[in-house]
Amino acid sequence: MEDNKTNFQYGILSFPLPDKASHRRILHVDMDAFYASVEIRDNNSLRGKAVVIARHPKETNGRGIVSTCNYIARQYGIHSAMSAQEAYERCKEAVFIPTRHAYYREVSQQIREIFKRFTDKIEVVSVDEAYLDVTTNFYQEASAQKIGQKIQYDIYKELHLTCSVGVSYNKFLAKIASDYEKPAGLTVIPAETAEEFLEKLAIGKFHGVGKSLESKLLQAGVTSGKELKALSYADLVDHYGKMGRDLFFRVRGIDRREVKASRKRKSIGKERTFAPILLTHEELYRVMKEMTEEVEALVDKYQVNYKTVAIKFRYKDFSTHSKQTPFVFWGERRWQLYRVAKGLIDEVIDVNRGIRLLGVTVMDFDELIEEQVNLPLDDKRDTDFTKK
Structure with a gap:
C-alpha cells in the first residue's frame, strides 16, 4: 500500500516524496483578455460592447x-481559436478588430518594466x-501577497489595464491561483492548505490537463483532485505517461520547477490518441x-x-512514424498549416492500417518574441483561498 504522505512506490521500489520547497514565494501574473483590454483602453467607445480580436x-x-x-x-460563448465566422454568428453585434501584434508587444514590454522593479527572476510565458x-526581492518585502497587490496597482495606475495574480510557493499552484478569481483577482494558496485546495479542484482545472486527457480521466472516474490523489504512481505513469507522473506530484502540491529568466521554445505541437482507432481519411x-487551429492559436x-x-x-500495431516538410508563409497562415498537414497525411499515411495517434508540430522558429500578460478592467478583487 502506498503511503501518500511520505513515500510512493513504483514496482517493488519505494521512494520518498520530494520536498515541497514551500519557503518559496512565486507569483503568476496573467493579463485578462490582454489584446481586447488594450483596444478598449485606447477606444472608450468600445466599453460595454462585445470585442473580438480578429x-x-x-x-x-x-x-x-x-x-x-x-x-x-x-458570455456569448466566443473564445480564442474559434473561427471568426462562428463568433460572428454567436454575436452579430460584436466589434471585430484586427490584431496589432507590434503594438501589443510594446505594451507588454511596459508591463515587464513594472515587474523589474520587484525582482530580476522573471519568466515570461507569453506577451500577457x-x-x-519574489522569495527575495528588491523591496525586501516578506509578503508575496503585498507585492502582488502592488504590481496590480502599478499596472492599473500607469497603464490603465488590470491583471489577475496568483500567489503560492510553486509555479503550478500560482498558475491555478491566477485563474481562480478573474478578472482583477488576487488569490493566495498557502502551503498549509494547498493539498486541501487541490483535492476539491475539478480535474479539468489542473493546468496541463487538456480536453482529451480530461475526458479519459472522467471516464476513469477521476472528477477532482481527491480521486486523482487516490491513484498510485504506477497507475498514473502506466496509463498517462509523463503527464501522469507530473499529476501525481502536483496533486500533492509538489512542483520544483524554477522560475527561469529566459526560456526558448523550440517547437509547438498538439497530438491526440484514439480509442477506437481511426480508419478513414475524413476522421x-x-x-x-x-x-x-489549436497550434496556430x-x-x-x-x-x-x-x-x-x-x-x-x-498505427494500430504501435509502429510510430513522422514526416516533415518546409513551410513557406504566404497569405492566411492558419489555413495553409492545415493544407500542408493534410498534404502530409495524404502522402505518407496508410489509413487502412488503423491510426491510434496523430500529431502536428511546427518548428524552426526564426523569431522568438517573449510572451503575454492578461489584464482585467473593472471590479478589482482580492481573494485569499484561506477565506473561502
Missing part, C-alpha cells in the same frame, strides 16, 4: 480565427503572462483541422514564425 469574417470570406475577446464576448520569484482530416500567442511542419502518427 478580422471581420465579411472581409475574409468567412476565414480567420479569434485571437482573444473580452469578457462580454465570452509571466512568473515572478483524420477533421482531427487535423482541429489541431492545426499558440503560435499567435507566442508570436513566432515557423519554417517547418511535421506530422507524427502511430
Whole structure:
C-alpha cells in the first residue's frame, strides 16, 4: 500500500516524496483578455460592447480565427481559436478588430518594466503572462501577497489595464491561483492548505490537463483532485505517461520547477490518441483541422514564425512514424498549416492500417518574441483561498 504522505512506490521500489520547497514565494501574473483590454483602453467607445480580436469574417470570406475577446464576448460563448465566422454568428453585434501584434508587444514590454522593479527572476510565458520569484526581492518585502497587490496597482495606475495574480510557493499552484478569481483577482494558496485546495479542484482545472486527457480521466472516474490523489504512481505513469507522473506530484502540491529568466521554445505541437482507432481519411482530416487551429492559436500567442511542419502518427500495431516538410508563409497562415498537414497525411499515411495517434508540430522558429500578460478592467478583487 502506498503511503501518500511520505513515500510512493513504483514496482517493488519505494521512494520518498520530494520536498515541497514551500519557503518559496512565486507569483503568476496573467493579463485578462490582454489584446481586447488594450483596444478598449485606447477606444472608450468600445466599453460595454462585445470585442473580438480578429478580422471581420465579411472581409475574409468567412476565414480567420479569434485571437482573444473580452469578457462580454465570452458570455456569448466566443473564445480564442474559434473561427471568426462562428463568433460572428454567436454575436452579430460584436466589434471585430484586427490584431496589432507590434503594438501589443510594446505594451507588454511596459508591463515587464513594472515587474523589474520587484525582482530580476522573471519568466515570461507569453506577451500577457509571466512568473515572478519574489522569495527575495528588491523591496525586501516578506509578503508575496503585498507585492502582488502592488504590481496590480502599478499596472492599473500607469497603464490603465488590470491583471489577475496568483500567489503560492510553486509555479503550478500560482498558475491555478491566477485563474481562480478573474478578472482583477488576487488569490493566495498557502502551503498549509494547498493539498486541501487541490483535492476539491475539478480535474479539468489542473493546468496541463487538456480536453482529451480530461475526458479519459472522467471516464476513469477521476472528477477532482481527491480521486486523482487516490491513484498510485504506477497507475498514473502506466496509463498517462509523463503527464501522469507530473499529476501525481502536483496533486500533492509538489512542483520544483524554477522560475527561469529566459526560456526558448523550440517547437509547438498538439497530438491526440484514439480509442477506437481511426480508419478513414475524413476522421483524420477533421482531427487535423482541429489541431492545426489549436497550434496556430499558440503560435499567435507566442508570436513566432515557423519554417517547418511535421506530422507524427502511430498505427494500430504501435509502429510510430513522422514526416516533415518546409513551410513557406504566404497569405492566411492558419489555413495553409492545415493544407500542408493534410498534404502530409495524404502522402505518407496508410489509413487502412488503423491510426491510434496523430500529431502536428511546427518548428524552426526564426523569431522568438517573449510572451503575454492578461489584464482585467473593472471590479478589482482580492481573494485569499484561506477565506473561502
